[in-house]
Amino acid sequence: MIAPAARPIAATPSFTASRNACKVCAPLGACLAFRGIEGAVPFLHGSQGCSTYIRRYMISHFKEPIDIACSNFSEETTVFGGRENLRIGLENVIRQYAPQVIGIATTCLAETIGEDVAFHLREIRAAHTGPLPEIIHVSTPSYVGTHAEGFHAAIRAIAGAFAQEGPRHEAVNLLPGIVSPADLRYLKSIMRDFGIEPIVLSDYSDTLDGPTWSEYQRIPKGGTPVESLRRMGSARATIEFGCTHHAPCGEMRRHAERDEHVAETAGALLQERFGVPHHSLPLPIGVTQTDRFFELLENHTGRPTPAAHEEQRGRLIDAYVDAHKYVFGKRAVVYGEQDFVVGLASFLAEIGITPVLCGSGAKTGRLQERILAIEPEMNGDITVLEGVDFAEMEERAVALRPDLVVGNSKGFSLSRSLDVPLIRVGFPIHDRVDGPRLLHVGYAGAQQLFDRIANTLIERTQESSPVGYSYM
Amino acid sequence: MIEILDERKKQIHEKGAAPFDMACGKPSLAGAVSQRACVFCGSRVVLYPIADAVHLVHGPIGCAAYTWDIRGSLSSGPELHRMSFCTDLQEKDVIFGGAKKLYKALIELIDHYQPKAAFIYSTCIVGVIGDDVEAVCRKVSTEKGIPVLPVHSEGFKGTKKDGYRAACEALGTLVGTGPTAGIGKHSINILGDFNLAGETWMIRNYYERIGVEVVATITGDGRIDDIRRAHGASLNVVQCAGSMVHLAKTMEEKYGIPYRRVSYFGIEDMAKSLYDVAEFFGDDEIVGRSRELVRNEVAAIMPELRRYREALEGRRAAVYTGGAFKAFSLVRSLRTLGMKTVLVGSQTGNQEDYQLLRDLCDEGTILVDDTNPLELSRFVQEKQVDLFIGGVKERPIAFKLGIGFCDHNHERKEALAGFEGMVNFAREVYCSVKSPVWKLVPRKRGTEP
Numbered sequence: 028m029i030a031p032a033a034r035p036i037a038a039t040p041s042f043t044a045s046r047n048a049c050k051v052c053a054p055l056g057a058c059l060a061f062r063g064i065e066g067a068v069p070f071l072h073g074s075q076g077c078s079t080y081i082r083r084y085m086i087s088h089f090k091e092p093i094d095i096a097c098s099n100f101s102e103e104t105t106v107f108g109g110r111e112n113l114r115i116g117l118e119n120v121i122r123q124y125a126p127q128v129i130g131i132a133t134t135c136l137a138e139t140i141g142e143d144v145a146f147h148l149r150e151i152r153a154a155h156t157g158p159l160p161e162i163i164h165v166s167t168p169s170y171v172g173t174h175a176e177g178f179h180a181a182i183r184a185i186a187g188a189f190a191q192e193g194p195r196h197e198a199v200n201l202l203p204g205i206v207s208p209a210d211l212r213y214l215k216s217i218m219r220d221f222g223i224e225p226i227v228l229s230d231y232s233d234t235l236d237g238p239t240w241s242e243y244q245r246i247p248k249g250g251t252p253v254e255s256l257r258r259m260g261s262a263r264a265t266i267e268f269g270c271t272h273h274a275p276c277g278e279m280r281r282h283a284e285r286d287e288h289v290a291e292t293a294g295a296l297l298q299e300r301f302g303v304p305h306h307s308l309p310l311p312i313g314v315t316q317t318d319r320f321f322e323l324l325e326n327h328t329g330r331p332t333p334a335a336h337e338e339q340r341g342r343l344i345d346a347y348v349d350a351h352k353y354v355f356g357k358r359a360v361v362y363g364e365q366d367f368v369v370g371l372a373s374f375l376a377e378i379g380i381t382p383v384l385c386g387s388g389a390k391t392g393r394l395q396e397r398i399l400a401i402e403p404e405m406n407g408d409i410t411v412l413e414g415v416d417f418a419e420m421e422e423r424a425v426a427l428r429p430d431l432v433v434g435n436s437k438g439f440s441l442s443r444s445l446d447v448p449l450i451r452v453g454f455p456i457h458d459r460v461d462g463p464r465l466l467h468v469g470y471a472g473a474q475q476l477f478d479r480i481a482n483t484l485i486e487r488t489q490e491s492s493p494v495g496y497s498y499m
Numbered sequence: 500m501i502e503i504l505d506e507r508k509k510q511i512h513e514k515g516a517a518p519f520d521m522a523c524g525k526p527s528l529a530g531a532v533s534q535r536a537c538v539f540c541g542s543r544v545v546l547y548p549i550a551d552a553v554h555l556v557h558g559p560i561g562c563a564a565y566t567w568d569i570r571g572s573l574s575s576g577p578e579l580h581r582m583s584f585c586t587d588l589q590e591k592d593v594i595f596g597g598a599k600k601l602y603k604a605l606i607e608l609i610d611h612y613q614p615k616a617a618f619i620y621s622t623c624i625v626g627v628i629g630d631d632v633e634a635v636c637r638k639v640s641t642e643k644g645i646p647v648l649p650v651h652s653e654g655f656k657g658t659k660k661d662g663y664r665a666a667c668e669a670l671g672t673l674v675g676t677g678p679t680a681g682i683g684k685h686s687i688n689i690l691g692d693f694n695l696a697g698e699t700w701m702i703r704n705y706y707e708r709i710g711v712e713v714v715a716t717i718t719g720d721g722r723i724d725d726i727r728r729a730h731g732a733s734l735n736v737v738q739c740a741g742s743m744v745h746l747a748k749t750m751e752e753k754y755g756i757p758y759r760r761v762s763y764f765g766i767e768d769m770a771k772s773l774y775d776v777a778e779f780f781g782d783d784e785i786v787g788r789s790r791e792l793v794r795n796e797v798a799a800i801m802p803e804l805r806r807y808r809e810a811l812e813g814r815r816a817a818v819y820t821g822g823a824f825k826a827f828s829l830v831r832s833l834r835t836l837g838m839k840t841v842l843v844g845s846q847t848g849n850q851e852d853y854q855l856l857r858d859l860c861d862e863g864t865i866l867v868d869d870t871n872p873l874e875l876s877r878f879v880q881e882k883q884v885d886l887f888i889g890g891v892k893e894r895p896i897a898f899k900l901g902i903g904f905c906d907h908n909h910e911r912k913e914a915l916a917g918f919e920g921m922v923n924f925a926r927e928v929y930c931s932v933k934s935p936v937w938k939l940v941p942r943k944r945g946t947e948p
Contacts, residue, residue, distance in 0.1 A: 042611075044604035045560060045587035052561030074623055074654035075527055076537025080565035083891050092895040094872050099529040100655040105627065112529045119504055119530030123873055135559045136623040136655060139593055169559040170588050170624075240899050241941040243876035245501070388560075418582070437567070440581075 046418035049362055049437070050388025052169030053177030055081045057132035058095050059205065060181035063229025065250035066127030066160075068120055070096040072113055072144060073134025088455040088462045089208075089235040091247065096120045096129075100136055109137055110147045117151065121160060124245050127253060131164035132181065138168035161253055163188040173389045175364040178205055179269075179292065182228055186293035189253060190260035192301060198224040198258060199327070200265040200303065202293050204310060204366050205454060208236035208463045213471060220333045221324045226255045226262060228293065236463040260301040264327060266320075267294035268310045269366035271391045309401060310366050311468050312476070313374025314343060316401075320469070339470040346474060347378055350481040353499075355379035357430040357484065360445075362386040362420060362438060363453045365413075367467075369397045371433055371452070372409075374473060376402040380480070382409055383427040390414040417441050431484065448483045452476070501877040504531060510868040514857055521853040523868040526658065532871040534819070534892050535846045537654035539622055540566075541662020544909060545742050546618050546650065546669065547580055548572035548693050549721040553614040555584045557601050557632060558622025562654070563587075570909035571695045575720055579614055588624070598630045605639045605647065615723035616646040618669060626653040646673055646723070659821070660741065660847050667746035670717065670726060674750060677724055679731025685780050686712040686732045690747055691739035692763065694719025696914035702763050702772075705917065709788040711776060717743070730754040734779055736761045736772065741822035741847055763916035764828035764924075766797060766835060796918035804835065807925040812837035814885040814932055819867070819875065819893055820907065823848030823856060829888055829907065830859050836925055841882040844870050872896055886932050901940030903931030 058069040058081055071078045078097035085093045096119075098104075098112040113131075120129060131144055144164045152159065165184035167177040182202060203214055211232035218225040233249025259265075272291050290296035298305035311320040317340075321332050332340075361371050361382045372382040382405070387394055395411035410423065421441045432442040433450045436458045442449035456462030466472040485499060503511065509522035527533035539556075543566050546554065556563035563585030574580065586604050588597050605617060617639070621632055632649045640647040648669040652662050687706065692699045699719030706713055714732040715725035735747045735758035747758035759779065761772035770793045777789040816838050820826045823845040830840045840860055844867030845852070853866055860866070865878050876896050879887060887897035890908030897904040905927050907915065915924045937943050 042604070042607050043586070043600055044555060044608055045563065045583075045585045047567060047583050048560050048564045048585060048587065050560060051564040052559060054561070070530075074537050075533060075535055075658075076540050076654040077561065078532075079534065079536040079540070079892070080561065084565055086891055086895055090895060090898070092872060092899055094532050096530045096532050099527050099533070100623075101526055102656050105655050115528075116530030119506075119528060120532075122502070122504060123531070123871075134623070135561070135593075136627065139624040139627045168590070168593075169561045170590050170593050173560070239901050239940045239942075243501070243873075243880060243896070243900060245873060440568075 042419070045416045047437075047440070048388055048416050049386060049420070050173035050175075051084065052135075053167035053172050053174060053180070054132045054134055054169060055084065056174035056177030056179070056205070057130070057165050057167045057181035058093075059085070059174075059231065060178050060185065060229045061128075061130030061132075062093070062234050063227070063231035063250050064128050064130065064185065064256070065252040066246055067250060068094065068096055068124050068126040068129050068246060070098070070116065070120060070129050070131045071134055072098045072109060072131055072137045072142060073100055074136055075099045077134045084455065087457045090460070090463070091235050091237065093235070094124075105136065105140055108140070109142050110150065113144070113147050114151050117162065126160050126246060128161045128163065130181065130185070131162065132167045132177065133164070134167075135169040138166065161189075173364075175205060175366075175389050183290070183293040183296055185228060185256065186259060186296055189256035190297055190301060191257045193258060193261035195261050195263065196258060198226050198262050200259050200262045200294070200297060201225045201227045202265060202267040203227065204269040205364055206310070206468060207454070207465050208232040209466045210468045210472065213466060213469055217336065217469060218324065220336065221328050221330060223324070223328065226259055227251055228256065228259065259297060260303065262297075262303050264304045264306060265294045265297050266306045266308065266323065267292060268308055270307060270309045270369060270397050271365035271393045309373065309397070310370035312370030313377050313473050314340065314470070315377050316370060316373050317469050317473065336470065339474070343470050343474045343477070346477055350477070351379060353481050353484050357381075358383045358428060360384040360386070360420065360424050360427070360429045360432045360434070360438075360441070362415075362434040365389050365391055365394050365397075367453055368394065369401065370467070372398045372405075373401045374476060375433070376405060378477060378480075381405065383429055384410050384412065384420060384424050386412045386415040386420045388415065421445065431480065433480075448487055450476070450480055450483060501873045503874060504528065507531060507874070510870070511874070512853075512857070512866045514860055514864045514866065515862040519854065519857055521850060521866065521868055523853060524849055525869070527869055532873070533846075533869055534871060535869060536659055538657050538659065538662040538665065539620060539652040539654045541659035541742070542620060542650045542652035542666040542669075543662070544570065544693075545663055545666035546718060548574070548718045549618075549723065549726070550574035550580045551577045551615045551722050552579065553584060553605075553608050553612055553617040554580060554582075554620070555586065555605060555608065555617060556620045556622060557586045557588075557597065557625050557630070559588045559624070560585055562620070562622045570693060571912050572693045572719060573697050573700075574694075575700070576722075579612060584608060593624060593628055596628060596630055597625065598632070598635050601630065601632065602635050602639065605635070606643070609639070609643045609645065614645065616648065616673070618648050618650050620650045620652045622652070623654040626656065646676070648672060658847065663742040664745050667743065667749065670746050671749045673723065673726045674746075675727070675730045675754065677727025679728050682714055682728070682731035683712050684733055685710060685782065685785065686714050687734045687736050687776060688714050688729045688732045689716045689719070690735050690737040690758075691743035692716065692719045692916070693909070695909065696912055698763065698914050698916040698920065701914060701917040701919065705773060705792060706776065708792055709773060709777060710782070710785045711780070717746070730756065732756060734759065734776065736776060738762055738824075739822055740824045760824070762824060762828040764825065764920070765832035766918065766921055767831055768828045769917055769921070770797075800918055800922045803922055804925055807929045808835070808837045810929060811932060814838045815841045815883060816886045816888060817842035817875070817879050817882070817884045819844050819870065819887075819889040821846050821890070823852035825907065826856060827859060830856070832921065832924060833928075835921070836928060838886070838928070840864060841884060842867070842875075842878045844868060876900065886928060901937055901942045903934065903937070905931050
């Protein structure tokens with residue numbers, strides 16, 4: 028199949044309003060990051076609605092209890108400031124949940140009235156008698172960036188708050204970005220198979236995908252312990268996935284505006300502050316990017332890839348071979364967080380599917396460059412849209428004649444109106460039961476993605492065939 | 500054992516234990532992890548089903564993104580309500596003001612989508628940055644010749660109830676602006692049903708079958724032109740009284756239209772909703788037809804309901820709803836199925852609601868106002884609940900403890916109102932309680948579902 032004609036790459040929104048946003052707000056990302064610390068309760072400094080909406084949105088994906096506390100701003104709070112509500116809120120969370128960590132994220136309201144959470148916390152700590160849990164905070168105004176920026180800002184804040192100097196040890200920091208609980212479990216097992224102890228920030232693999240309980244747990248088990256987070260500063264290396272480096276959010280951005288140097292990511296911060304070697308890789312989706320991850324692990328440990336993983340890779344390539352005809356030349360619309368889109372685009376390209384439209388609600392200015400850095404030959408075949416919404420993607424996609432859509436469940440209306448199948452990946456999956464269990468990364472993740480895509484395309488052909496063949 | 504915060508103790512009551520004095524209608528306690536949302540949420544859910552209007556959320560992206568296609572409110576025509584429009588305010592808008600962006604956004608949306616009206620929802624920061632939303636609305640309304648209505652729904656300015664009120668006020672400015680010619684005297688508006696899974700259509704059909712004309716459905720399957728002529732109806736029937744009674748009262752004052760509170764959930768309440776309207780009109784034929792309708796519908800569903808009742812007799816339920824009015828109906832419906840409500844509460848009930856609820860419930864039932872996940876988890880364990888009825892945020896509490904759950908909130912796809920709805924409800928309760936999976940969960944391993 029011959030590649031289609033090159034298309035102009037432009038992002039000129041014809042509407043001032045966002046129409047069906049392809050993003051949610053920064054505080055959600057921060058809450059997700061905090062949920063991966065052991066014994067942590069996320070806390071939003073702002074109105075009650077924010078925590079409830081974010082809980083609802085996350086519960087519908089993870090299908091787990093997600094308690095997010097809030098300082099419940101009233102009109103009075105908005106006029107006189109939020110310190111008292113913050114204090115009362117923290118005390119009540121401590122009494123009810125006995126948390127080891129409280130992670131505070133600000134909302135747009137708190138940021139707009141100029142709340143200085145660091146200052147409030149100093150006063151609250153000074154006035155408090157008795158022990159307090161660890162209280163960390165991140166600035167996440169929802170008028171800057173997206174949930175991805177909020178997530179990365181929180182990850183950076185957590186690393187900045189906890190990592191300490193110490194005697195070097197053999198553990199390796201893993202900063203995976205926004206992936207599924209199943210992805211997290213798998214990434215940890217890969218590293219352990221290489222004999223590496225991973226310190227994962229953030230590890231919500233158990234807290235957001237756990238078993239049913241005999242008794243209600245105030246804070247679900249799991250997450251990376253604070254003790255491990257402290258050891259991040261003396262780890263042997265950091266592996267950080269993601270290459271679009273989401274724009275700095277809130278406080279970080281203000282530093283940047285004053286031309287003060289800020290480490291762009293948690294991995295960069297750990298390198299600058301503690302000299303932990305920093306390895307930045309694209310999210311390992313598909314064979315090509317996963318190979319880079321395994322190469323790094325081989326180089327780091329001086330050990331070959333364990334046989335089980337080699338065999339898994341072998342089966343994956345074999346599956347690609349067996350089914351290449353069913354996927355080659357197909358055209359896909361791909362959207363989501365930018366790092367995720369880069370990973371998916373790389374995977375699709377290696378199986379012969381052109382990601383004709385790559386969209387993200389975020390704006391880093393780097394998405395197109397990063398995709399083409401991985402797949403230069405796609406230049407001219409793909410349209411990359413940053414800061415885009417679903418309505419605009421739909422309008423653009425019509426002319427691109429896609430065969431499938433790959434992304435979270437919010438693209439269902441898009442896939443329905445284009446009358447092409449939706450392969451559900453990423454976050455959120457609000458219309459299926461297996462969001463937290465979906466595997467995207469590594470050889471096993473590529474196997475699942477490939478099988479789902481090939482089967483979906485075959486099923487489409489089979490079901491629309493008047494003959495109804497029962498073989499391929 | 501989960502400890503109850505001192506400040507929350509007056510919002511929890513066990514029937515029979517002490518004199519009844521429920522503290523309610525209070526702002527949620529900071530850090531208590533309330534299940535409530537905010538003012539914006541109240542406005543958004545009430546106006547959401549109006550299908551031929553642009554709903555534009557003025558603020559940063561979160562509020563719009565979290566309420567995109569949020570309810571199962573069906574439309575028989577346009578589906579503009581399922582789009583999520585937002586001014587998506589950025590840092591520079593917060594600094595320099597968002598009014599210009601709002602104006603531009605509105606003009607483009609109206610030109611492209613040709614709506615019958617537009618609702619502009621203010622979110623938290625709009626009040627703080629001082630955008631003159633009303634002025635923009637007036638200007639656009641004049642230029643485009645359609646109603647452009649500001650909804651004062653800044654999240655922090657009260658509770659969800661204040662959001663209901665803000666929505667009703669926006670609706671109140673629409674009512675009375677359309678022609679009423681041709682509306683008969685046996686006519687009603689259906690207020691406070693949101694057409695989840697087509698429920699408004701079922702209810703409308705019942706009323707039409709007994710000979711009552713329905714002028715406007717507000718807001719389920721709602722249309723701007725119908726709402727504009729709603730003042731031509733003789734009576735308002737108001738369900739979900741918390742959200743819409745303000746509009747009914749406004750219409751009573753302004754147009755002298757009386758209202759009746761109703762509920763369409765459960766056999767008793769559904770029948771009463773028809774009888775009350777029939778009685779209001781005092782027309783023998785309507786009364787006769789309503790009796791006949793109830794008789795036929797009940798006869799049609801009873802055999803199936805009896806089968807479910809046999810299987811469910813004696814089971815224990817927890818109910819937590821947004822408004823208290825729905826809780827009354829659920830307690831009665833559960834009783835129809837032989838089930839006992841042992842824990843019941845709401846986000847926004849008032850003193851009178853809780854008094855009624857207390858009278859309705861059995862001794863030992865726990866009543867809660869504006870509760871939270873930890874309190875709920877404690878009481879469902881203590882009371883050995885077999886079924887929890889609530890919304891998305893309550894679902895994982897039940898499931899983690901191996902307890903059946905029924906969604907009775909905006910997102911459901913199953914019609915639970917009316918007579919057919921009662922059968923659906925019974926079937927869903929049955930499937931939730933009797934699933935064999937409960938035999939496998941740690942809390943109940945080996946017990947019979």
